[in-house]
Amino acid sequence: MSFEKNLLERIASYIPGYAGYKEKEVRREADALLRRHIASILSSAAAQLVLSPTDARAVAANPDARFLWDSVKAALDKVTQKIDKAPHGYSGFFDLVKVDEAALEQVYRHDLALVEAAKKAADAVALLKALRPGTAEWADALRQILAALQSLDVAVDERNKILKGIAEVPPPVWEKPAGGEKKKGLLDRLFKRG
Known part of the structure; x- marks a missing residue:
């Protein structure tokens, strides 16, 4: 419980007003707040990606x-749009009355990683201003930013899968895997089954 609270406090240190997903009534609001914050970080970074006319030539x-x-500009725009324009509360996760602590911890960990990855990418963009465009150092910095944005893009997709996976409808009991024992997934932990 204290570890989950620590994660929640760390996320809230980045995002004022963030309350987490424990209460059903504030889940959609917390999700929107998180996504708006990440999109804001990335939009600010995009605003810094400008070249003087001489550098542009x-x-x-x-x-x-x-x-x-x-x-880099296209990847930054893609990730920003993916986060900002995601449907609000698209997942059944937002309708669950009670969510398992372990599942919540997994979502909080992922959310914190997303915020930190967005901040890291934005910081790398800020450092780019100190480099002369067209140089090898500048190109290396762009490659690092591009790699950070691509991993952030993958992390956004993983977050969507996590949220969808928490609320997936389980297969019927009579459909057992071929191996015999059924693995305990998020939904099983969520409803404390089997």
């Missing part, structure tokens, strides 16, 4: 540098 003259620059 230098980047445009180098096809590899231009491709990297455009890839």
Whole structure:
């Protein structure tokens, strides 16, 4: 319980007003608050991705540098839109009366990782301003930002799967796996079955 509270406090340190998912009434609001905060971090980072006219000409003259620059801007926009435009409360997770503590901890861990990954990507974008566009260091920094954004994109998809998986309808009891014993999944832990 204290570990879960620690996770919740760490997330709340990034997002004022974040209350977590324990109470059914505030789950959708907490989810929207989290996603808005992450989208805000990424939008601020996107606003920093500007080149002076001289730097823009230098980047445009180098096809590899231009491709990297455009890839970072596109990846940043894609992740921001994916987080910001996700349907509110699309998952049955938001309708459950009671959610298992272990399942909540898994969601909190993932949410904290998302916030920290977004902040890390934004910090890397901020450091990019100190580098001269078109140089090898600048290209390496762009590659690192692109890798961070791609892993953030995957993490957003994983979060969606986690939330959907918590509320999935279990297969009928008569459909047992071929191996005999049934693995205990999130739904089983959630409803404390078997």
